[in-house]
Amino acid sequence: MHVSRDFSHYVRTAGEGVQHIDLAVEGVHCAGCMAKIERGLSAIPDVTLARVNLTDRRVALEWKAGTLDPARFIDRLEELGYKAYPYETESAEATEVAESRFLLRCLGIAAFATMNVMMLSIPVWSGNVSDMLPEQRDFFHWLSALIALPAAAYAGQPFFRSAWRALSARTTNMDVPISIGVTLALGMSVVETINHAEHAYFDAAIMLLTFLLVGRFLDQNMRRRTRAVAGNLAALKAETAAKFVGPGEISQVPVAAIYPGDIVLLRPGERCAVDGTVIEGRSEIDQSLITGETLYVTAEQGTPVYAGSMNISGSLRVRVSAASEATLLAEITRLLDNALQARSRYMRLADRASRLYAPVVHATALITILGWVIAGAGWHDAIVTGVAVLIITCPCALGLAIPTVQTVASGAMFKAGVLLNSGDAIERLAEADHVIFDKTGTLTLPDLEVMNAADIPADVFELAGRLALSSHHPVAAAVAQASDATSPIVGAIEEAGQGVRAVVDGIEIRLGRPSFCGAETLVSDVTNLDPEASVVAFSKGSERFILSVRQGLRPDAQAVIAALKARNIGIEILSGDREPAVIAAAHALSISEWRAGVTPADKIARIEVLKQRGMKVLMVGDGMNDAPSLAAAHVSMSPISAAHLSQATADLVFLGRPLAPVVAAIDASRKALRLMRQNLWLAIGYNVLAVPVAISGVVTPLIAAAAMSGSSILVMLNSLRARGASREIV
Amino acid sequence: MEILVILVPLALMLGLAGLAAFLWSLRSGQYDDLDGAAWRAIADDEPPQEAPAKR
Numbered sequence: 001m002h003v004s005r006d007f008s009h010y011v012r013t014a015g016e017g018v019q020h021i022d023l024a025v026e027g028v029h030c031a032g033c034m035a036k037i038e039r040g041l042s043a044i045p046d047v048t049l050a051r052v053n054l055t056d057r058r059v060a061l062e063w064k065a066g067t068l069d070p071a072r073f074i075d076r077l078e079e080l081g082y083k084a085y086p087y088e089t090e091s092a093e094a095t096e097v098a099e100s101r102f103l104l105r106c107l108g109i110a111a112f113a114t115m116n117v118m119m120l121s122i123p124v125w126s127g128n129v130s131d132m133l134p135e136q137r138d139f140f141h142w143l144s145a146l147i148a149l150p151a152a153a154y155a156g157q158p159f160f161r162s163a164w165r166a167l168s169a170r171t172t173n174m175d176v177p178i179s180i181g182v183t184l185a186l187g188m189s190v191v192e193t194i195n196h197a198e199h200a201y202f203d204a205a206i207m208l209l210t211f212l213l214v215g216r217f218l219d220q221n222m223r224r225r226t227r228a229v230a231g232n233l234a235a236l237k238a239e240t241a242a243k244f245v246g247p248g249e250i251s252q253v254p255v256a257a258i259y260p261g262d263i264v265l266l267r268p269g270e271r272c273a274v275d276g277t278v279i280e281g282r283s284e285i286d287q288s289l290i291t292g293e294t295l296y297v298t299a300e301q302g303t304p305v306y307a308g309s310m311n312i313s314g315s316l317r318v319r320v321s322a323a324s325e326a327t328l329l330a331e332i333t334r335l336l337d338n339a340l341q342a343r344s345r346y347m348r349l350a351d352r353a354s355r356l357y358a359p360v361v362h363a364t365a366l367i368t369i370l371g372w373v374i375a376g377a378g379w380h381d382a383i384v385t386g387v388a389v390l391i392i393t394c395p396c397a398l399g400l401a402i403p404t405v406q407t408v409a410s411g412a413m414f415k416a417g418v419l420l421n422s423g424d425a426i427e428r429l430a431e432a433d434h435v436i437f438d439k440t441g442t443l444t445l446p447d448l449e450v451m452n453a454a455d456i457p458a459d460v461f462e463l464a465g466r467l468a469l470s471s472h473h474p475v476a477a478a479v480a481q482a483s484d485a486t487s488p489i490v491g492a493i494e495e496a497g498q499g500v501r502a503v504v505d506g507i508e509i510r511l512g513r514p515s516f517c518g519a520e521t522l523v524s525d526v527t528n529l530d531p532e533a534s535v536v537a538f539s540k541g542s543e544r545f546i547l548s549v550r551q552g553l554r555p556d557a558q559a560v561i562a563a564l565k566a567r568n569i570g571i572e573i574l575s576g577d578r579e580p581a582v583i584a585a586a587h588a589l590s591i592s593e594w595r596a597g598v599t600p601a602d603k604i605a606r607i608e609v610l611k612q613r614g615m616k617v618l619m620v621g622d623g624m625n626d627a628p629s630l631a632a633a634h635v636s637m638s639p640i641s642a643a644h645l646s647q648a649t650a651d652l653v654f655l656g657r658p659l660a661p662v663v664a665a666i667d668a669s670r671k672a673l674r675l676m677r678q679n680l681w682l683a684i685g686y687n688v689l690a691v692p693v694a695i696s697g698v699v700t701p702l703i704a705a706a707a708m709s710g711s712s713i714l715v716m717l718n719s720l721r722a723r724g725a726s727r728e729i730v
Numbered sequence: 731m732e733i734l735v736i737l738v739p740l741a742l743m744l745g746l747a748g749l750a751a752f753l754w755s756l757r758s759g760q761y762d763d764l765d766g767a768a769w770r771a772i773a774d775d776e777p778p779q780e781a782p783a784k785r
Contacts, residue, residue, distance in 0.1 A: 031769035054766030104756055112749040119741060136734075143738065 007070040009257035010086035014062055018048060021070050023059045024087040024232040025077060028052060033082070040080045041073060056228045058087060087235040088256055096224040103217045106155040110210040113151030114203070117144045118705075121203040125702045134196055141193040141200045148202040149186060155209050156182055158216060174354040174399055177361060181394035182208060188387045199384075204391050204704045211712045212399040219403035219423070222410045226419050230653065233640060239273040242266075244317075258320055266316040269472035272309045276318040277302060283314035286474070288440045289643050290624040291576050294551065308624060308643045310474060348424045349673075350402045353680055357398065365389045368695050385697040391704050392694040393687045397711035401679035404719035409672035412723055416664035417655040418637075425651035428635035429665060430673035431616045435564060436607070436633070438621035439575035439585050440551065445657060446622075446641045448478035449552035451533060456545050463504070464538040464547070467492055467511045471500045475536050475549050476511065499536075507541045519544040553588060560659040561589045567666070570615070574598050574606060576625050603629035620662060622646055637662060668722075675722050679715045686711040 007021070014020035028034065034052040037059060041050035049062035061073055070086065077084040120140045127137060156179070163175035182205050189200040239255040242265040250265055255273045258264065263279070266272055272285075284296040289308035296312055299305060305318055365386045372382035410420050420426070437443050453461055465483025468476040470492035489509075492502035499512010510517045517537035522544055533548035554560075564571055572593035575582045582596035595606065607629055610617050619626070619633035622642035630636035630649045638650035647653055654661035690707045693699055755761070 031773055034766060034769060035773055052766060053763040054769065055763045101756065101761075104761060105753065108749065108752045108756065112745055112752070116742060116745045120738075139734075143742075147742075 006251050006253045006257070007074075007086050009254055010088055011070060013065070017065045018062050019065045020060065020062045021073070022087045022089070023061065023073065023077070023084045024235040025052075025057055025059055026083040026232075026236050028054065028057050028082065036080060037077065037082065040076060044068070044072070044076065055225075057232055059084070083236060085235045086254065087232065090227075090231060093224075093227045093231050096220070096227050100217070100220050100224045103158065103213060103220050106158060107210065107213040107217050109151050110155035110206060110213050113147050113155070113206045114210045116147050117203045117206055120144045120147075121701065121705075124200075125700075128198060137198070138193065138196055141189075141202070144200065144202040145190060145193060148206045149190075152182060152186055152206055152209060155206075155213060159209070159212065172355060172358055173351050174357075177354065177358045178208070178212060178394065178399060180362070181205075181390045184387050185391045185394075188384065192384070197384075199701050201387075201391055201701050201704065204394075204701055204708060207705060207708060208391075208394050208396050211396050211708070215400040215403040218407040222407045222420075223423065226410070226414075226421070229414075230419055230421075233655075241273050260320050262320045264318050264320060266305070266311045266318055267472060268311055268313055268315065269474055269477060270311050272305050272311065272318070273307055274318070274320045275304070275306050276320040277304050278316050279319050281314055281316040283316050284312040286310040286312055288577075289446070289622070294440055294577050294581060306624065312474060348402075349427050349676060349680075350398075353398065357684075361390065361393045364393070364691065364695070371695075372697070381697070385695070388697070388699045388704070389691060389694040392690045392699055392707055394708070396708050397683035397686060397715045398680065400712055400715050400719075401683050402676050404716050405672050405675045405679060405722050408719050408722040409668055409675075413652075413665055413668050416668065417661045418665045418668075419653045419655070420651070421648075421653060422651050425635060426669045426672050427676070428616075428651065429618065429669040432569070432618035432635055432666065434570040434572075434610055434615040435618045435620060435662075436603075436610075436629075437571070437573050437591075438619075438623060438626050439573055439582055440577055441622040441641060442620050442639060443557050443573070443585055443589065443659070444551040444553055446551070446639075447481075448474060448534075448549045450479055450482040451548045451550055451552070453482055453547075456547070460538070460540060460543070460545060463509060463540065464511055464545070467500055467502055467509055467538075470494060470502070471511070475534055476500070478549050479511070479536065479547060508539075509541075510539045511536065513537065514546070517544060519546060522546045553585065554657060554659040556658045556660050558589055560663055561591060563663045564666075567663075569618075569666070574603050574629070576600075576623065600625045600628050604632045607632050618666075621650075637665070672722050675719060679718055682715055682718060683711055686714070 010021055012020045025037070028037065031054075034054055037052050038050050041047055041059070041061060044063075046064045046067040047061065048064065049060065051060050052058070053060065059077075061070075074084050074086075120143050124132065124137055124140050159175045159178050159182070162173065163179040166173040166176055185201045185205040185208075189202050189205070192200050240252050241255055241258055242250045243253050243258060244263045244265065245251045258274055264274060264276070266281075266283075268283070278299050278301055280301065282298070282300045285299045285305060286294070287297050287306070287309050288294045289310075290306050297303075299311075299316060304321075305316070368389050369382045369386035372385055373379060377385075406423065406426055409426055413420065456464075461483050462485060465480050465485030466487060466489050468480035468483070469485055469488035471477075471494050489502045489504060492500050494500045495512070495516070499510055499516040501508060501510040501512075503509070514520045514523045514535060514537040517539035519537035519539060522537070523535055523546060533550040536547045536549060538545045538547060561571060570593075571591050572595070573582060573586055573591055574595050575585075576598055577596060579596040582594050586592075586594040595602075598606070603626070607617050607619065611634070616634040619630050619636045620638070621630055621636070622639050624643040624645050626638075627643070627645045627649045630638065630646055635652075636650045637652045637654060638646045640647070640653055640655045642650070642653075652665055654665070686707065690699075690703075693703065760767070
């Protein structure tokens, strides 16, 4: 049955008679790929634009409306050796991109103003010690004000807004002292200029904003990049569903183009991409991604099915109740809401630092003013000194201390195959001292593996693999994959719910249920050895073989567990699966703590118990049933194969088959946290040296500028150490 | 010192010109693909658009 692919959902009209589509492309990483793809696609007639974006790994294509089918581009890219799929910008990513541009614009304006104000300040500094006329100095100060005031009003917006939000919520954050410092410095400078005074701090205020915007921009850029990668991965999963467009006619459409009420066909071996209810058909479905239970469930008319379920045996017609993840099991939704509320109470390192920092600095400035007044100075001089204290302590280095480390560390994690979902994940992950693993899909791989391939003659196994290619059944797919078979046997017949058979060189071969192959007697031997495995039989003439198929452990799971133990991290398994399956995994990995048959609520309860003992729990899970506990844990991780909901809830997402990224992420975040603390101490140490100078009233704008840039550069250089050579992790 | 009347506005104009150029480059999407731009500069192939015209 040939099914048409319909990508019209992704096509946009870009101007007169031109259509546009964005494709996410896998495996583009160099200039060669870029040239190859652009040349290959431009060679198609009527294509007017083919441009690769190497940063985001995407291709933008435009062509004359109505001449080409977008599916053709995907086929062409496949010929060139790249997997591609249409990409639709999510609103979250669009916001990040807009925010990133806004910050870059602010940074550009602040940098322009800093350069020009500095050009005017240096003559004043050198003129103050030589022969500059007061009129000339005033002229330069007024010019500086002309540049700095509008620039600060524009470029300071990110800080002013955030400070205002914090104050309206009756809390404080780092942006409050920043905004106060900048406003006071500018205000005082204007007053001083009017009074023809010697010192003005326009340069310091605008330079502070520039440095802080660098930190903000880096932070934002890291988040934008992560979103782009996550968006590509989601697109490349190419989730589609076979939608009924007529009574007997189906079209393979992207999930994004499916709406509640549509009817989709779910064939054997397909993973369901929508939530819905079965209206026709009967089948077994694997709901392990949702419940963690590896036993198949029978689905018939009226059974609800959820996105992520794998259909095993028969075809089902499903009426869509929600595309992808709009509705969920009510129980999970409720638990998730509670857990998310609890998590938002975590206070970031930067906010904790600013909560201590702001009162101390503001009190020091106030005491300085009062101290000078008591000592007999005029109010004007006292206030000028007080503001100088605020300027010199303005948390320039503090503002850079954390984002710079985060940017560098997230880059290092990115290389190790870990994506950060939330900004403060690094801090929380570094504190983790107890890891809870889910079993199904986390310690084990989501796909099936043949366990006893070595016991079967290689030529027989290969023949079984070739026969398996003719079936859609997931177990058959596992056999086919394990045998590296590529050429299917011609004339193979699939008997639904039984297996496949074919005749080769006059001998009948069969692959399927043991009864289908007449091999019932052999089954008990295998199941005794491994009660968790699914068995599939293969017969060739009168010979009979039994293959045992199960979800295998991740290739490096053992090494990772050992590495975690070596780091003194507690480990346990909490699984929704049955006890024998969990025991087998726990035994294989020598994990002594495990619980089986655990419900989502039990998982949360267990995490709460550990929390009360003062442990910081890292939860690693993939199923929809893990989502609430992922949110409840101190910090959480999901494999990229996880259910959408879990991936969205987890703080970090790791790619690929190995489990090693878990250890790599813990190591990288611990190192990063150490550097963040170091940076905070460096910044504070700098202030401790500079503040007495400021209090004594001898600070000039030159000293303020030097102190600020000196401490910022020191902190940035220290942050670069987070990049360091990645050590052997396992 | 009358030279300041010329030099200061001149310096500011140059600065503004730089800022305008930056904002233009930002708006025209030149910061959207920094990795790709780095490679494009040294790509020795002819631009793909001109390929059919070559013959």
